[in-house]
Amino acid sequence: MKLARNILLVDDEAAWLRTLAVTLNRLVPEAEIDTCIDSRQVQNRLQVGDYALVLVDLTMPFHSGEALLAMIRSDFPNTRVIIVTGVNEVDTAVRCIKNGAYDYFIKTDNVDNLARTVRRALEVVGLERNYLNIKEKFLSRTLDNPQAFNNILTCEPQLLDQFRYLEAVSGSAEPLLIIGASGTGKTEFAKSCHALFSPNEPFISIHLASMSSEIFEQKMCGQLYHHHNGELDAVAGLLHQVGSGVLYLNDIDALPLDAQVKLLTLLETKQYYPLGSDTAYPVKCKFVLSSQHDLLNLHQAGRFRSDLLYRLRTHKIKLPTLAERPLDIAMLINHFIVLAATEMKLPAPIQPTDLANKLSSYDFPGNLHELKSMVFDAVSRSDGVALNTSAFMVAINEHKSLTAIPQDRMIFPKQLPTIAQMNQALVDEAMSRTANNQTAAAQILGISQSALSRRLKGG
Numbered sequence: 001m002k003l004a005r006n007i008l009l010v011d012d013e014a015a016w017l018r019t020l021a022v023t024l025n026r027l028v029p030e031a032e033i034d035t036c037i038d039s040r041q042v043q044n045r046l047q048v049g050d051y052a053l054v055l056v057d058l059t060m061p062f063h064s065g066e067a068l069l070a071m072i073r074s075d076f077p078n079t080r081v082i083i084v085t086g087v088n089e090v091d092t093a094v095r096c097i098k099n100g101a102y103d104y105f106i107k108t109d110n111v112d113n114l115a116r117t118v119r120r121a122l123e124v125v126g127l128e129r130n131y132l133n134i135k136e137k138f139l140s141r142t143l144d145n146p147q148a149f150n151n152i153l154t155c156e157p158q159l160l161d162q163f164r165y166l167e168a169v170s171g172s173a174e175p176l177l178i179i180g181a182s183g184t185g186k187t188e189f190a191k192s193c194h195a196l197f198s199p200n201e202p203f204i205s206i207h208l209a210s211m212s213s214e215i216f217e218q219k220m221c222g223q224l225y226h227h228h229n230g231e232l233d234a235v236a237g238l239l240h241q242v243g244s245g246v247l248y249l250n251d252i253d254a255l256p257l258d259a260q261v262k263l264l265t266l267l268e269t270k271q272y273y274p275l276g277s278d279t280a281y282p283v284k285c286k287f288v289l290s291s292q293h294d295l296l297n298l299h300q301a302g303r304f305r306s307d308l309l310y311r312l313r314t315h316k317i318k319l320p321t322l323a324e325r326p327l328d329i330a331m332l333i334n335h336f337i338v339l340a341a342t343e344m345k346l347p348a349p350i351q352p353t354d355l356a357n358k359l360s361s362y363d364f365p366g367n368l369h370e371l372k373s374m375v376f377d378a379v380s381r382s383d384g385v386a387l388n389t390s391a392f393m394v395a396i397n398e399h400k401s402l403t404a405i406p407q408d409r410m411i412f413p414k415q416l417p418t419i420a421q422m423n424q425a426l427v428d429e430a431m432s433r434t435a436n437n438q439t440a441a442a443q444i445l446g447i448s449q450s451a452l453s454r455r456l457k458g459g
């Protein structure tokens, strides 16, 4: 389900209806606005158009706004109503609120207030609809669009659950946050989200690491250049290019704080102004964001804004490392063998049966990037029959020697002991190892027996 956007304006005064439509088009450009001048047609219009919001005048011939409110609340419970009223009808408007209207608006009020209320109402309807949709989809165990996950091979139950979750939330207008170390498949999940959300619209990916706030704004919103001769040049931003597609923002954790404010504003207002222009354009795309780190930790370290953090927590997928999905290793090796052999135009070598098992203790710091390049390297070195495993063995052995704790290295507790405590512990250990033989213990400790004896007496 996409953004809740459709609004029906109902009023018997044609001039007012036109003004209101123009004003809302300008202030809430993401909305799609229709008008209805005859209160008798409202029910039919609601049956054929999926309206999220209806703005009704209170006093009209045939059906009053109050009567329409009652009809809409009972027949179209997922549609919200805002009452539009004259100053002398405020009492009735308040009664309408008690009867389920979302809000009321006095015709002489500031239109900015109306725009804010309309946008909030659209958001509420969108969230309600998404919630119902997500609940329904997540509770069914099957996938509606398994082909959207064709590029993600897995038999790990935790990832299969993430497929169902992604399918359930992919239609939501809220951003999707994907957290995982490098090479855990974040980009593949973002592409699957695109395949589910808007396969015929663009997918655009951009890296945000260390991008200044100015560059971020320019890249996202584009820029209008005013020349001295009055001519204009426009450079389209990503929000324009992506349209209703998916904009994948990589490494949101590395976006500087001042650029984070700009992103938050885009997510909240759902509109943007190209640099050098004062015309607002609607943000229609779905945002998918990736982070290699937990954003709460970054926030605690003062590197991530709390308001953006809360905004991004609505839909979140956390991807496991490759070491946490041992069931997939053999299948992924075969998959990458086929990819490598096709790319290098070589016969596909066969994976040795014990390879995946040997790799199960390796922790793949580079995750799938690493496994993929190992397999590509191995295929290029293979004889066309069996996969050359030397690259894997080198990695496993290097890893062992890096992670092995040298035999003679001391390991200290987190809180270091004092010198006195260390001395005491050494003496106790030497006495224990020598069954309280002071001569032998002194020898181990490299001190004289009398010095040891003094220490034992606490001297």
Ligand SMILES: Nc1ncnc2c1ncn2[C@@H]1O[C@H](COP(=O)(O)OP(=O)(O)OP(=O)(O)O)[C@@H](O)[C@H]1O
Pocket: 151, 152, 153, 154, 180, 181, 182, 183, 184, 185, 186, 187, 188, 189, 250, 332, 335, 368, 369, 372
């Ligand atoms: N489950 C999977 N099945 C098959 N190939 C996969 C799978 N997951 C990822 N890959 C492949 O592994 C490589 C790394 O995946 P991807 O680029 O999605 O990781 P990432 O988390 O986005 O990495 P980075 O943080 O570096 O951007 C890609 O070549 C991708 O096609």
